Amino acid sequence: MKLMNIILMALFILSSGCSLKEYRLFQGDQNSAESTVISDAQYNEEVTFEYKIQPNDRVSIEVFNQIGSSQQITSIVDQRSSGQGGQRGETEGFLVTADGTINLPLIGPVKLEGMTEDQAAKYLMEEYKIYLRNPYAIVRIRNQRIIMIGEVNKPGVIPITNGTMNLIEAIARSGDMTDWAMRTHIVVLRGDLRKPEVRIIDLTNMSALSLSSLYLRDKDIVYVQPRSAKGMQLFTQEVLPPFSLISGILTPFVLIDTLKNSNN
Numbered sequence: 001m002k003l004m005n006i007i008l009m010a011l012f013i014l015s016s017g018c019s020l021k022e023y024r025l026f027q028g029d030q031n032s033a034e035s036t037v038i039s040d041a042q043y044n045e046e047v048t049f050e051y052k053i054q055p056n057d058r059v060s061i062e063v064f065n066q067i068g069s070s071q072q073i074t075s076i077v078d079q080r081s082s083g084q085g086g087q088r089g090e091t092e093g094f095l096v097t098a099d100g101t102i103n104l105p106l107i108g109p110v111k112l113e114g115m116t117e118d119q120a121a122k123y124l125m126e127e128y129k130i131y132l133r134n135p136y137a138i139v140r141i142r143n144q145r146i147i148m149i150g151e152v153n154k155p156g157v158i159p160i161t162n163g164t165m166n167l168i169e170a171i172a173r174s175g176d177m178t179d180w181a182m183r184t185h186i187v188v189l190r191g192d193l194r195k196p197e198v199r200i201i202d203l204t205n206m207s208a209l210s211l212s213s214l215y216l217r218d219k220d221i222v223y224v225q226p227r228s229a230k231g232m233q234l235f236t237q238e239v240l241p242p243f244s245l246i247s248g249i250l251t252p253f254v255l256i257d258t259l260k261n262s263n264n
Contacts, residue, residue, distance in 0.1 A: 025149070025223055026187055026198075035208040036199040046215040050116045051144060051163065055100055058142040059112065060093035063104075063124065066134035093142045106131045117141060117163075146216050148174045150224035151181035160218060167201060167214040170222055182225040189221040196221075 038046075053059060094102040100113025107127045112120045120139040128135035144160035153175030158165070167186070171177060188199040202208040216222070 024225055026189065034200065035202040035205070035212055037211045038213040043213050046213050049164070049215070049217065051141060051218055052114050052116055053096060053100070053112045053120060053141060055096050055098050055113060057096045058093040059096060059102065059120070060138075060140045060142055061102075061104065061124065062138040063128055063132075064136045065128075065132040066136070093140075112139075144218040146170050147219070147221045148224075149221070151178045151226050152176070152224050153178060160216075165216050167203075167216060167222065170216060171224075177224055180226045182227045185225055187223040187225065188216070189223070190217060190219075 094104075096102055096112065099111070101109045101111045103109050104124075107124075107130070110124065110127060112123070115123060117139045121137040124137040124139065125135050128137070144163075146158045146160060146165060147156075148158055148170055149155045152171065155174060158170055158173050167188070177183065183204050184202045186201045186203060188201060189196040190199070191197050199212075201212055201214070
């Protein structure tokens with residue numbers, strides 16, 4: 001009986017010291033930080049934010065020309081003419097080179113880095129006017145995305161299809177949060193991964209939400225942390241089976257020892 005008590009005591013000590021340290025990502029001072037407060041000026045900037053083309057982006061471009069009095073529209077350029085069409089987002093469209101340019105029919109290399117979709121379209125129409133009478137251009141950035149990880153039902157990469165996305169939409173596209181999700185401390189990482197901007201969002205507090213911003217940007221990483229209770233679940237899954245095996249092996253010896261003591 002004493003041996004069984006020792007086993008149970010050891011099990012209690014191990015379980016009480018169980019933590020999520022080795023399971024949680026991006027650990028640091030932000031784990032104990034309060035919700036990030038966004039100023040009105042910052043919020044207004046995020047509401048009106050437009051993504052600008054960067055090197056390594058995938059950009060689909062369509063250029064049309066109106067021909068003659070019949071108003072016939074002829075396609076001059078589209079994303080398939082780049083030879084890189086096929087899978088949406090990852091391979092569709094022209095690849096912006098490291099120097100921010102793409103190579104187009106008739107006009108050759110053009111620098112689109114730093115332009116929004118509308119700015120790039122207007123720029124291309126002006127360039128094509130040298131060769132076409134009535135050019136019209138459509139530009140779309142194809143590889144904008146959000147990275148969703150942690151306690152969501154479908155973690156992964158979420159494409160931004162309408163130019164912007166908010167946190168609630170990203171969570172919904174990920175199949176909602178799991179029962180183990182820490183809804184009070186959602187982490188958003190933005191920018192350079194060596195020195196990222198870190199935001200903490202509490203979805204359970206309306207007052208905190210009114211001072212925060214749910215808008216996400218291209219390449220943001222959203223991490224839904226697990227609650228501390230998951231540590232006990234992980235402990236029971238990983239540690240209890242060996243203890244059950246040891247307990248099963250030792251039980252007959254404990255019973256024999258008990259019977260001997262009772263006979264004495």
